[in-house]
Amino acid sequence: MVSAALDHPGIRLTAEELLALRDTRAPRNGHRPATRRPGAVPARLPGAGMDLREIRAFAEGDDTRRIDPAATARTGLPHVRSFHEDRDDTTLLIADFRPAMLWGTGPALRSVRAARCLARHGWEAVARGASVAGMTITSSGISVLPGRTGAQQLSAVAQMFAHEHDRALEQSDSSPTSLATALVCAVRLAPAGAQVWLATDTQGVAPEDEPALGRLARRRRVMLLCPLDPIEVSPPSRALSVRSGTSGRMARLRPFDPTLLSARMRTLNVTLEAVCDDPS
Structure with a gap:
């Protein structure tokens, strides 16, 4: 339980607000698995499934093993055989609740806005019948919830997000968990072909984290979700005083430019999505 000083909307994250983001207008998915493997749906991804699609004349570039x-x-x-590709439709939601995310100059902390964005993507996955898994990263470690389908699973993810966010608000540990450690765990949670949403700040992926992020993105669709604080989008035009101990200086803030971060992520096969507003 968080202290009364932190128990305010926008500071404390609640499961109820994440559950309220469900779009009741979205049609319920009546999809039935395309194969005997639970959760498998047809998709155009590298690699072949087991269901024969056609036998056709050999063309340059075809795999001779087929x-x-x-x-x-x-x-x-x-002549070669071609198959319908299959994949397990899994969405992994990773919420970074380390200290760098626990601040904000607008109506909500960046960590709260990140959880809201992840919940919206989670509900989209539930609507199409996908399996949803969850992970949180805090100063005290990593919490995971293996993938399952249905609204009840998203409710469990929301409960975990809220619980771990409460713990993060009360923690004073100055040595947060390495993102690379969490990404190694994410490889086990997200099968090949899965979609991974990683919500962190614009400085959340350090150079030493990039090898682990690249391995995660090797056979998965990875999106780096960065909720931008209002001051990063429209900083004050005047110079601000910055002090550290007895020293100080004047500095002028610039709006966040995604160019460099986007280029870094592209080399890792990761897509950057900078979010300026909360999901409505």
């Missing part, structure tokens, strides 16, 4: 001997012998020309 040559069909019977069709080749029958026609006298090389």
Whole structure:
């Protein structure tokens, strides 16, 4: 339980506000699995599934391991088999609640806004029948919730987000958990073909985290979700006084420029999404 000083909307995160983001207008997904594996849906991703799509003439660039001997012998020309690709439709929501996220100059902390954005993407996954997994990163460690389907699962993720955010607000540990450690764990939670939403600040991915992030993005669609604080979008035009101990100086803030961060992420096969407003 957080102290009374922190128990205010925008500072304290509640499961109820995340559950309220569900779009009741979205149609309920009546999808049934395309194969006998639970959660498998057809998708155009690298790699073949088990269901035969067609046998066709060999073309330059085709994998010779897929040559069909019977069709080749029958026609006298090389023929290959192609298959319907399958994947497990899983969405992993990663909320960074380390100290750098626990601040804000607007109506809500950046950590709270990050959780709201993740919840919206979680509800979108639930609506299409996907499996949803959750992870939080705080100064005290990592909490995970393995993937399952349904609204009840998203409710459990919301409860975990709220609980871990309360703990993060009360923590005073100055040595937060490494993001790389969390990303190694994320590889086990998100199967190949999964979608991963990582909500952190614009400085949340350090150079030493990049190898782990690159491995996570190797066979998954990874989105770096950065909720921008109002002061990063429209900073004051005047110079501000910055003090540290007995020293101080004047500095002028500039709006956040996503160019460099976006370029860094592209080299890792990660997509940057900078968010200026809360989901409505």
